[in-house]
Amino acid sequence: MGGRAFSLNTPPIRHDVYLRLVSKFTTLLQTLHEIVRVAPHAPEKITHGDIDVLVASPLRTYTSEEPIALLGAEQCIPGFPTANFAIYEPEIEAYVQLDMRICPPEKIEWEIFYRSYGDLWNILGIMGKRVGISVNQAGVRVSVEHIEKKNKKAAMVHLTDDPRSAVEFFGCDWEKYERGFGTIQEMFDFCAGCRFLDVEISQRREKITVESRRLRDLRPLCQRWFDEYLPKLMGEEAGREIELNVHSREGVLEEALGKFDKRLDHDMLVGMWGKDLFDKEMWRRIRALLPLGTKRGNIVVRALAKRLEEADLGNGEYGALCESEEWRREREANWTEIAKAEWRVILAAVQ
Structure with a gap:
């Protein structure tokens, strides 16, 4: 953004020239995308650093070379979701930078709104x-x-x-x-x-x-x-x-x-955060109980933490549950016993 993607002469674009170029380039890009939009500019703006175009809903599959040829760009920095094009404009005897951002069709209205x-x-x-x-x-x-x-x-x-x-x-x-x-x-x-x-x-x-x-x-x-x-x-x-x-x-x-009916999302986030904090302290306490060297102890705890993480996947019933002392006691007691069992297996293997 801002006309600085290329090491070329891309001076500020006069507002009247900018409006003409916006019309020209949006018309061209409408041959590739159903939706082509440029956000309203700031009031009283007299120059522009570049041209930002948002597009969505391609009319067909096209190659990365097609917009380069279509816009007459001499240089391009490909990227997704944003690609930068350097286009020489004889009217100003300099290059202009056009940034084309590909948006999901359901998101483009917000993207335009946010940039307006x-x-x-x-x-x-x-x-x-x-x-x-x-x-x-x-x-x-x-x-x-x-x-x-x-x-x-x-x-x-x-x-x-x-x-x-x-x-x-x-x-x-x-x-x-x-x-x-x-x-x-x-x-x-x-x-x-x-x-x-x-x-x-x-x-x-x-x-x-x-x-x-x-x-x-x-x-x-x-x-x-x-x-x-x-x-x-x-x-x-x-x-x-x-x-x-x-x-x-x-x-x-x-x-x-x-x-916005986001109470459940909030409670899930708070619950998961509280659960993660509790788990960190829980594993620290469990690690201290294992009469193993640092290396072996850490290996056991990391392996068990991964198992716990996998067991938690898909379980969205956290929220206030994670604040329950009974839930925390049961969780720690369960995984303490599992850790001790793992320790006994290791102990038996080395004897």
């Missing part, structure tokens, strides 16, 4: 993260806080990849989104409708995450949001943040699980 209007979802995402909500190419997710502290990726529960549901969950106006944004002010006003907005965050630098600070420093639109729009909003609507900041992480989590 430049930094829109960077801005909304910063607000969401304060209450454990994040947005990426897969959809909207909620994070379980006690798991997030140890493993961010393992803490995520997928909520939705429906654009309207995402916008409305953030408390923003779907009809305004559908109309689009002609100016940056319009887009910022839309973002300010987010129910997770904290207008004072621009003044509390210690509360800004590393990721938010990076966006603020590297993305001009995000910088304008933090350094110009929010301070002005705080001055105009003093006290508004008091109403908006009533959302706690726990409250948002509970609301999200109910709204």
